[in-house]
Amino acid sequence: MNNCSLYENTTKIIPELFSVEVSLNDCENFFKLINKFIRFSECYVFLINPESIQFKNSYKGRTKYKYDYTIDITKDLFQLIFNTKKRILDNNSKLIKILNLQSDYYALSGLSIRGCVYGFVLYGKESIFTDDEIISLKTCTEVLSYKIKENELSNVFKIQTKALKDAVKETNEAYKTIKVQNKKILSADKVKNEFLASVSHELRTPLNAIIGFSDILKTQFYGELSDKQTEYVNDIQTSALQLLGMVNEILDISKIEANAVKLIKQYFEISRPVIETTNMLMPLVKKKNINLTYHIVKDIDIYADYQKIQQILYNLLSNAIKYTPEKGKIEINVSNTYKNVRISVKDNGIGIDKKYHKKIFGKFVQLEDAFYKKETSTGLGLTITKYLTELHKGKIRVESEKGKGADFIVILPIEEK
Ligand SMILES: Nc1ncnc2c1ncn2[C@@H]1O[C@H](COP(=O)(O)OP(=O)(O)OP(=O)(O)O)[C@@H](O)[C@H]1O
Numbered sequence: 001m002n003n004c005s006l007y008e009n010t011t012k013i014i015p016e017l018f019s020v021e022v023s024l025n026d027c028e029n030f031f032k033l034i035n036k037f038i039r040f041s042e043c044y045v046f047l048i049n050p051e052s053i054q055f056k057n058s059y060k061g062r063t064k065y066k067y068d069y070t071i072d073i074t075k076d077l078f079q080l081i082f083n084t085k086k087r088i089l090d091n092n093s094k095l096i097k098i099l100n101l102q103s104d105y106y107a108l109s110g111l112s113i114r115g116c117v118y119g120f121v122l123y124g125k126e127s128i129f130t131d132d133e134i135i136s137l138k139t140c141t142e143v144l145s146y147k148i149k150e151n152e153l154s155n156v157f158k159i160q161t162k163a164l165k166d167a168v169k170e171t172n173e174a175y176k177t178i179k180v181q182n183k184k185i186l187s188a189d190k191v192k193n194e195f196l197a198s199v200s201h202e203l204r205t206p207l208n209a210i211i212g213f214s215d216i217l218k219t220q221f222y223g224e225l226s227d228k229q230t231e232y233v234n235d236i237q238t239s240a241l242q243l244l245g246m247v248n249e250i251l252d253i254s255k256i257e258a259n260a261v262k263l264i265k266q267y268f269e270i271s272r273p274v275i276e277t278t279n280m281l282m283p284l285v286k287k288k289n290i291n292l293t294y295h296i297v298k299d300i301d302i303y304a305d306y307q308k309i310q311q312i313l314y315n316l317l318s319n320a321i322k323y324t325p326e327k328g329k330i331e332i333n334v335s336n337t338y339k340n341v342r343i344s345v346k347d348n349g350i351g352i353d354k355k356y357h358k359k360i361f362g363k364f365v366q367l368e369d370a371f372y373k374k375e376t377s378t379g380l381g382l383t384i385t386k387y388l389t390e391l392h393k394g395k396i397r398v399e400s401e402k403g404k405g406a407d408f409i410v411i412l413p414i415e416e417k
């Protein structure tokens, strides 16, 4: 390397300089490399802050700076660093005196990036620097400026990448936890549904026996009943029927939630379930002296699950009876378009405030009212009704205002295969 000119050496060494690891606090390897062909006996790196200069690192430095050594700088010192044409300072120069440096001559090279100076390097030796040496040192210091800033930037990137990685890790962990919890919830839900289904099933058998035997007692085939006995047998039967209704609803909802409800479709005239449900509930209608009428505009065949359509009608009509005071009025209207059947169950009962119109179709929702004893209801009727309607690809909605009766409207496709 010594046989070549300093300029050639500098040009040759630049790629190598770019690959040296440096930071603002450690430039040792960098200076070691350039010191092989540019003669200097020591050098110091300073960072320029708004009102001070801060010593950062040195190479073979004879002055013992503390690592965080900072010097307050006055305006003229700034001028000295930035504006002086002189790149060589001797030990009489103000800066060298303030910094308390030992060599006879110093070459000053700015650390800058895109014209913005952020520090400087002072290369010192006992003899004066040649012009070639000054140019070479300037070129090498430019590489150093770039390397220091690159290192800072890559540190910022490293921090950001680490933050990103941590965030991704956290998200993944949260996702895993949620997955595990979801699994637990699903299996707990399954256990709950299976439990409800089996309990409901076990309850239905004795309830059916109670209803059946009270029916037999009422026939008085096995002996006459006194008035009191007849009254009690009737009470037993009514309560058992109510309980059976609740048990059936719980069984239905657990089947719905287990996705175990299947439609068994057949063709039937829409009037059939309407008339049958009305007849089934007639005793309750009569008991409350309600005026019940139904009107079927045109009796048509519908392809649907008969038992489920009956259940929809039963739930709507029993609600209408339940939430209509004595001597009230209920109308069932059935009409159809080319594609759909429209069933409306309208009463002039207590009605439902608009803000509850969506809510009432939710599970176990029962609104506050004085009409009906809540113990005999589960608040599942409309949930089941909505589910069964939607299983038929139909829709259900309510039109009502508080105190002004309610109209439940079900739209069912005539032919949904
Ligand atoms: N025709 C109606 N008029 C006024 N309020 C009604 C009517 N139908 C339903 N509701 C309100 O909506 C709530 C939910 O009805 P849903 O049929 O789901 O439950 P429920 O009748 O209380 O109990 P069950 O499970 O025995 O049917 C009722 O508690 C009642 O407050």
Ligand SMILES: [Mg+2]
Residues within 6 Å of the ligand: 315, 318, 319, 380, 381, 382
């Ligand atoms: Mg109900």
